Amino acid sequence: MIKRLVTSAVLGAAILGSQAGLAADFTLKFGHLANEENIWHQAAEKFKEEVEANSDGRIEVQLYPNEQLGAEMDVINSIQLGTADMTITGESLQNWAPKAAMMAVPYAFRDSAHLGQAVEGEIGEQIEAQITERANLVPLAWFERGPRHLTSNRPIEHPEDLDGIRLRVPNVPLFVDTWEALGARPTPMAFSEVFTSLQQNTIEAQENPLSLIESASFDEVQDYVNLTGHVRSWIYVVIGKDQLEGMPEDLQQVVRDAAQEMQAHEAELFAEDEQRLRQDLEERGMEFVEVDIDAFAEKARPAVLDALNEEQRELFEAIQDL
Ligand code: 2Q2
DSSP states (O other), X not given: OHHHHHHHHHHHXXXXXXXXXXXXXXXXXXXXXXXXXXXXXXXXXXXXXXXXHHTTTSEEEEEEOTTTTOOHHHHHHHHHHXXXXXXXXXGGGGGTOGGGGGGGOTTOOSSHHHHHHHHHSHHHHHHHHHHHHHHOEEEEEEEEOOOEEEEESSOOXXXXXXXXXXXXXXXXXXXXXXXXXXXXXXXXXXXXXXXXXXXXXXXXXXXXXXXXXXXXXXXXXXXXXXEEEEEOOEEEEEEEHHHHHTSOHHHHHHHHHHHHHHHHHHHHHHHHXXXXXXXXXXXXXXXXXXXXXXXXXXXHXXXXXXXXXXXXXXXXXXXXXX
């Protein structure tokens, strides 16, 4: 009798638990700045599926797109404090780990093969190690990004056309230095504030890959995509080191394996997406402008070299030699 009661109580709790999502031993709160249609989110959904299936429900992944957990810098802080667990982040990590600046140096990578060589090789290892050491985050997967282009409400073909334009950049000191040298007036700002600031004309321009231009509907407040292609970069999906290591070994492996699946899935989505994006933004009314890339690259180069400290410059040279 007692045994039967206990059994049914346990069963009842298990049913209740799974229905209410309480059954998991670990919950991973994963926030990022793209919208639900964006391929970063689709990749995150793949991660969630894999982790939840392969951990038999012992890990639950909660996804928060659209900066619902906060802006990039805030989510990083929350992960360090233990109130969030995962995010998608890149060159903003240079505020902790200087080597992370190499993820997005203006006009540094020749093409995506060059970038892949850097991230998959010894350079990537050094960057990842420093991110873990200085920011207490473990990079689990990396995604290549489309080139960053400048959007504005007047065409910009040459650095002289910038003429002091008020430009938003992410919290990336190297971007501030470079755009100042090019002749713009850059201001660091969280991604979530960009749309309204463009609408209210406190800033006149911003720069991002086509994928995030679409994700944030910048076409509604910007007319031109100036094809500056000034930054080729990659981004990491990171997890708090303490959170990862707080899980038993087998679950850590589930997380790492799911991250690899997510990375492969994202790479496939990325190739298709890059084909589609320009057409989509044109249909939404944006005009694409060919720019004098050599003039931008030449003017940016001394500013970039000047902004790099010794440790960064060594890595930068190693990238150029690849
Ligand atoms: O413009 C942005 O906010 C995004 O493209 C990214 O978050 C940016 O590339 C960096 O802050 C990434 O660390």
